[in-house]
Amino acid sequence: MTTRDLVLAALFAAIIVALGLLPPIMLGFIPVPITAQSMGVMLAGVILGARRGTVAVLLVLLLAAIGLPVLSGGRGGLAVFAAPTTGYLIGWAFAAFTTGFIAERVVRPSQTSLTQTLGFFVAAVAGGVVVLYAFGITYLAFITGIGMNKAFIGSMAFIPGDVVKAVVAALAGRAVLAGYPLLPARA
Amino acid sequence: MDIRFEQAGATFGDRVAVEPLTLSLTERRIAIIGLNGSGKTTFARMINGLVRPTTGHVTINGLDTVGDGEDVRSQVGFIFQNPQNQIILPILREDIALGLKTRRLPVAVVDDAVEAILARFGIEHLAARRAHELSGGELQLAALASVLVTEPEIVILDEPTNQLDLRNRAQVETTLRLLDESVLVISHDLALIEDFDRALMFHEGRLAADGTPCEVIAEYRKIAAP
Amino acid sequence: MKSLYVEGDSFFHRLPPRPKLILLLVASLALFLTRSPLLLGLAAGAAALLYSSLGIGWRQSRIRLRPILLTIAIVALATLVLNSMEEGIAVLLRLTTLMLLAAAVSATVPIGDFINEVTLAARPLERLGLVKASDIGLSVGLVIRFVPEVDSRFQQLRQAHQARGLKVRATTMIVPLIIQTLKSADEIAAAIDARGIRGQRQARNSEDSR
Numbered sequence: 001m002t003t004r005d006l007v008l009a010a011l012f013a014a015i016i017v018a019l020g021l022l023p024p025i026m027l028g029f030i031p032v033p034i035t036a037q038s039m040g041v042m043l044a045g046v047i048l049g050a051r052r053g054t055v056a057v058l059l060v061l062l063l064a065a066i067g068l069p070v071l072s073g074g075r076g077g078l079a080v081f082a083a084p085t086t087g088y089l090i091g092w093a094f095a096a097f098t099t100g101f102i103a104e105r106v107v108r109p110s111q112t113s114l115t116q117t118l119g120f121f122v123a124a125v126a127g128g129v130v131v132l133y134a135f136g137i138t139y140l141a142f143i144t145g146i147g148m149n150k151a152f153i154g155s156m157a158f159i160p161g162d163v164v165k166a167v168v169a170a171l172a173g174r175a176v177l178a179g180y181p182l183l184p185a186r187a
Numbered sequence: 188m189d190i191r192f193e194q195a196g197a198t199f200g201d202r203v204a205v206e207p208l209t210l211s212l213t214e215r216r217i218a219i220i221g222l223n224g225s226g227k228t229t230f231a232r233m234i235n236g237l238v239r240p241t242t243g244h245v246t247i248n249g250l251d252t253v254g255d256g257e258d259v260r261s262q263v264g265f266i267f268q269n270p271q272n273q274i275i276l277p278i279l280r281e282d283i284a285l286g287l288k289t290r291r292l293p294v295a296v297v298d299d300a301v302e303a304i305l306a307r308f309g310i311e312h313l314a315a316r317r318a319h320e321l322s323g324g325e326l327q328l329a330a331l332a333s334v335l336v337t338e339p340e341i342v343i344l345d346e347p348t349n350q351l352d353l354r355n356r357a358q359v360e361t362t363l364r365l366l367d368e369s370v371l372v373i374s375h376d377l378a379l380i381e382d383f384d385r386a387l388m389f390h391e392g393r394l395a396a397d398g399t400p401c402e403v404i405a406e407y408r409k410i411a412a413p
Numbered sequence: 414m415k416s417l418y419v420e421g422d423s424f425f426h427r428l429p430p431r432p433k434l435i436l437l438l439v440a441s442l443a444l445f446l447t448r449s450p451l452l453l454g455l456a457a458g459a460a461a462l463l464y465s466s467l468g469i470g471w472r473q474s475r476i477r478l479r480p481i482l483l484t485i486a487i488v489a490l491a492t493l494v495l496n497s498m499e500e501g502i503a504v505l506l507r508l509t510t511l512m513l514l515a516a517a518v519s520a521t522v523p524i525g526d527f528i529n530e531v532t533l534a535a536r537p538l539e540r541l542g543l544v545k546a547s548d549i550g551l552s553v554g555l556v557i558r559f560v561p562e563v564d565s566r567f568q569q570l571r572q573a574h575q576a577r578g579l580k581v582r583a584t585t586m587i588v589p590l591i592i593q594t595l596k597s598a599d600e601i602a603a604a605i606d607a608r609g610i611r612g613q614r615q616a617r618n619s620e621d622s623r
Binding site for chain 3: 001002003004006007008009010011012013014015017018021036043047055059060062063066067068069070074075076077080081083084085150168171172175176179180182
């Protein structure tokens with residue numbers, strides 16, 4: 001990684017942390033708070049691409065692991081990795097990677113802004129919803145013993161919120177691409 | 188100090204930032220002036236190898252900025268336009284120590300050097316502060332300390348008084364005057380550089396004037412208000 | 414962002430960072446080996462005792478621990494309803510213990526020491542060519558350093574919206590926030606290279622240098 005790539009990843013990690021400072025909204029019964037922070041994960045992939053985006057997310061997780069209050073609601077420390085929702089945290093890294101991987105390949109500078117936005121949306125949904133929930137639901141089912149079905153049904157309520165986040169991430173990603181293009185990633 | 192440009196120029200893509208020029212700088216206090224976008228920052232970045240010459244060579248005391256990049260950068264410190272972006276660790280003391288730690292010096296040596304540099308700039312009271320909380324003037328001094336702690340021979344400052352209030356500006360001016368290191372200052376603050384040993388003016392990527400600050404500032408005024 | 418470190422002279426403060434981190438790691442595994450309310454209760458009591466020896470104070474502690482405690486309570490309750498009383502209590506005690514231990518470690522290890530530990534832990538990965546160990550510490554420092562900058566940019570943007578009578582929308586806030594923040598990357602990277610912080614690495618001309 002060049003110094004610039006390293007700094008870009010670190011700055012994006014700072015953005016993800018800052019998004020977590022916005023107040024989270026609790027919805028429903030399942031203990032997954034709705035936060036702007038998970039949108040930051042989609043944004044990392046969409047804007048920085050697979051490699052740098054994943055590094056950005058891993059940095060946030062590392063900071064949390066060493067006990068800094070970087071996750072939404074001021075959470076941090078190894079305790080957050082021992083919760084039933086940990087699957088979603090671990091899934092972040094894979095979500096950012098998938099989103100970035102698709103975004104890098106689908107979105108081209110020559111396309112119209114609508115095509116680019118759609119490309120980013122598909123990438124954000126694939127990473128930030130499909131991959132993320134695969135990790136989150138599997139882990140939830142495993143650690144509480146409530147079974148995949150219950151875990152899936154319980155988590156479904158959150159999918160619409162995350163699809164909305166994917167829309168915002170796609171629009172924002174398109175606008176950033178126009179103002180400060182970093183894709184396709186050079187490194 | 189001996190900075191030499193031998194037909195050295197820099198282009199980014201097809202844009203010429205600095206046209207090839209040949210020049211030798213040996214004075215202790217040198218000013219670089221010019222309009223925005225005139226190439227002065229690129230010129231300064233060529234001195235410590237941050238920008239590589241696309242033609243010719245740049246040498247510092249005989250060391251090539253491309254071939255001996257690391258040695259050159261340890262001799263030439265650089266204070267960027269926005270000191271905010273220069274402090275890269277949260278706590279000032281840690282940031283200042285960072286440049287020394289990468290040289291794998293013993294902890295005690297690092298600590299002593301950090302204390303010495305803090306004392307030199309009279310900013311011991313800032314050591315444990317978070318970089319984010321420092322004022323503009325404090326940040327500028329902190330950035331200077333973080334660079335000078337590694338004992339470079341030459342320090343380049345890019346608009347050190349930009350956006351500072353009068354008191355902070357005066358403090359930076361005094362600090363600059365008292366530096367033992369050779370200094371190269373890029374500035375729009377003409378009063379700051381009046382008593383320098385030499386001044387260079389860049390215009391549209393070319394070295395357009397070279398002489399005493401008095402002469403060069405007169406040329407600059409002509410260009411700025413034709 | 415405020416580091417959770419608190420000045421102090423307790424026993425746990427004086428203990429070097431590594432044993433503390435190892436203790437936390439071992440505890441996070443060991444606590445899942447038992448479901449006994451007695452053992453877990455003892456562990457929680459010991460963790461509480463340790464935490465209270467640090468002199469953090471009630472108000473600070475409430476600010477620090479409440480959000481995590483809330484999540485733990487909800488999780489424990491959910492487990493209690495969906496599984497059993499025993500499981501619910503086990504989850505509550507386990508996670509509370511971990512939370513207190515983690516909080517105790519965070520409160521007694523300064524960021525610099527943390528970075529040193531993480532860097533050392535990454536050395537084996539470096540030998541595999543996966544990462545440059547010193548980069549990890551550097552990036553962790555960078556993130557901590559720039560969170561407050563991002564946050565104050567966010568506040569400035571919010572005020573700019575208000576001053577111009579614009580409605581604060583996700584995209585109109587996030588896009589300039591990201592562009593402004595990422596644009597400073599060039600200068601920060603140049604500063605790191607200029608100070609020789611990453612060692613040998615050669616500077617490279619970039620389109621964005623002026």
